[in-house]
Amino acid sequence: MSATNMKIMIEKTRLTLLLVLALLLAAKAHAAAPGITGPTFNLVATPAFISQPDGATVYSWGYGCNGNPAGYAPAAITTGFCNTMQVPGPTLIVTQGQTVTVNLINQLPSAAGNTSILFPGFNVTTTGGVPGLLTQEAAHLGTVTYTFTASTPGTRAYYSGTQGDLQVEMGLYGAIIVLPSAIPGACTSGVHASNATARGSSSLAHPGVTEHDFRLAAAAYSHPGACYDREYLFQFSEMDPRIHREAEEQSTRTCTGCMSVATEPYVPAYFMINGRSMPDLMDPNYAPEYPHQPYNGNPHMHPGELTLLRVIGTTRWQHPFHEHGNHVRILARDGNLILSQTDPNSLAGPLLFTTTTTPGLAFDGIYYWTGKGLNWDPYGHNSASGSTLPCTPDPDGYNTGAPTAINYFEWCQDHNKPLQTAPFGDIAGGGPATLPDPNIFANGAWFGGSPYLGPDATVRAVGSTGTTPPSGTVANSPTDEAGFAFMWHSHNEREITTNNVFPGGMLMMMLVDSREFVIDESK
Numbered sequence: 001m002s003a004t005n006m007k008i009m010i011e012k013t014r015l016t017l018l019l020v021l022a023l024l025l026a027a028k029a030h031a032a033a034p035g036i037t038g039p040t041f042n043l044v045a046t047p048a049f050i051s052q053p054d055g056a057t058v059y060s061w062g063y064g065c066n067g068n069p070a071g072y073a074p075a076a077i078t079t080g081f082c083n084t085m086q087v088p089g090p091t092l093i094v095t096q097g098q099t100v101t102v103n104l105i106n107q108l109p110s111a112a113g114n115t116s117i118l119f120p121g122f123n124v125t126t127t128g129g130v131p132g133l134l135t136q137e138a139a140h141l142g143t144v145t146y147t148f149t150a151s152t153p154g155t156r157a158y159y160s161g162t163q164g165d166l167q168v169e170m171g172l173y174g175a176i177i178v179l180p181s182a183i184p185g186a187c188t189s190g191v192h193a194s195n196a197t198a199r200g201s202s203s204l205a206h207p208g209v210t211e212h213d214f215r216l217a218a219a220a221y222s223h224p225g226a227c228y229d230r231e232y233l234f235q236f237s238e239m240d241p242r243i244h245r246e247a248e249e250q251s252t253r254t255c256t257g258c259m260s261v262a263t264e265p266y267v268p269a270y271f272m273i274n275g276r277s278m279p280d281l282m283d284p285n286y287a288p289e290y291p292h293q294p295y296n297g298n299p300h301m302h303p304g305e306l307t308l309l310r311v312i313g314t315t316r317w318q319h320p321f322h323e324h325g326n327h328v329r330i331l332a333r334d335g336n337l338i339l340s341q342t343d344p345n346s347l348a349g350p351l352l353f354t355t356t357t358t359p360g361l362a363f364d365g366i367y368y369w370t371g372k373g374l375n376w377d378p379y380g381h382n383s384a385s386g387s388t389l390p391c392t393p394d395p396d397g398y399n400t401g402a403p404t405a406i407n408y409f410e411w412c413q414d415h416n417k418p419l420q421t422a423p424f425g426d427i428a429g430g431g432p433a434t435l436p437d438p439n440i441f442a443n444g445a446w447f448g449g450s451p452y453l454g455p456d457a458t459v460r461a462v463g464s465t466g467t468t469p470p471s472g473t474v475a476n477s478p479t480d481e482a483g484f485a486f487m488w489h490s491h492n493e494r495e496i497t498t499n500n501v502f503p504g505g506m507l508m509m510m511l512v513d514s515r516e517f518v519i520d521e522s523k
């Protein structure tokens with residue numbers, strides 16, 4: 001690389017960093033696992049352009065809705081839309097036992113030839129269409145119907161069964177979520193009922209505002225080990241823009257099925273979660289600027305919640321995704337709940353540091369975070385300065401008796417245990433660490449000003465100095481969200497770039513928010 005190129009590269013990186021920063025400071029968007037409900041789905045395969053954060057618009061093919069769907073889920077997200085083309089395709093949400101019918105119309109360019117959908121894991125019967133290698137296909141402007149019983153719950157992929165090396169790369173893939181027909185009582189009582197109560201009352205920082213339930217169900221499977229309190233769907237894919245460019249160039253040919261695009265060599269430049277790259281994936285679900293990429297990747301949770309991750313690998317590369325902050329307990333793969341061979345009542349899925357998605361593979365996993373093991377009080381309560389916030393351990397050691405308390409689910413062993421030697425504000429002192437003066441800007445605008453959780457954590461950390469830290473005036477309003485941000489990203493570093501510029505690609509942040517902060521997945 002020449003010195004000039006190096007300089008351009010550095011400038012580009014700086015620009016991107018600023019862009020990421022600017023977006024992080026903008027409106028806070030949250031995610032969920034939004035989709036359309038059935039059990040009959042009228043889909044169409046159509047071309048359109050999807051956007052990437054470097055300004056590129058990439059010619060792609062995707063499944064979309066032919067007319068309005070039967071409905072949208074979860075109900076708490078009221079902004080849903082389903083265009084005639086989207087990447088990934090619409091998330092199909094059904095309930096175990098339903099008969100699912102998918103009618104597909106092929107509106108791809110005639111040069112693209114036939115198309116189809118495979119539903120791995122289901123016993124599919126087909127009506128109409130023309131014979132293809134793997135299933136019945138829809139010819140240009142033709143239709144085909146796929147019917148199957150949603151026999152077992154779980155998260156699974158669906159994708160084109162026609163010329164997969166080209167059509168899946170072009171964007172013809174999506175997810176189907178089957179909700180269990182029976183929800184175990186354990187998932188709607190005990191700590192899960194308390195978590196629901198805690199969400200419904202988390203209005204301390206925003207009086208009068210309560211949190212909605214954004215789950216599709218209370219359990220991923222009909223098993224007491226598959227309860228969850230919050231959920232996200234992430235579909236990982238990558239794109240080689242050269243393939244898309246050649247498909248675009250050949251899309252105007254008037255012959256049928258004559259398109260010939262080499263899918264090797266394969267040099268992907270865009271690495272996407274739900275069809276978007278960092279930082280676009282942090283914008284809301286159904287944000288109007290992404291008419292063909294409606295789903296985001298922006299997880300949030302409160303301490304103590306069990307967060308269900310529904311993850312699917314598509315296209316060709318394997319993506320070693322790392323969820324910082326804790327390991328992920330795998331519940332199921334491809335809709336198969338992993339149970340112990342000796343005790344079918346116990347779950348036996350592995351606890352993984354890196355959750356690798358192999359193309360075509362789906363898994364459901366549980367991520368949680370409580371602060372246990374930090375060995376200091378992440379809430380920063382100071383009994384010496386008059387705080388009388390109690391922490392009453394349940395048999396597991398957590399403060400779960402009072403769901404409306406701001407320290408609901410605190411790990412009581414660390415309650416009031418100081419972190420800082422001599423803190424500025426209303427925080428217990430005498431701990432092992434000396435943190436940087438929050439008023440010194442040398443730490444940069446990223447410096448959050450407080451190692452503690454909660455909308456008032458910055459104020460409490462710097463209280464007596466009478467000012468908020470530089471970042472408090474720029475990055476976080478001291479009275480707004482102050483969560484712990486855990487980077488969730490691909491451990492293939494190439495994949496955390498967008499067209500060779502870092503940061504980008506498969507990179508997002510899990511924000512563990514204090515209970516006072518209302519997580520609104522609809523924005």
Ligand SMILES: [Cu+2]
Nearest residue numbers: 322324489491
């Ligand atoms: Cu990592």
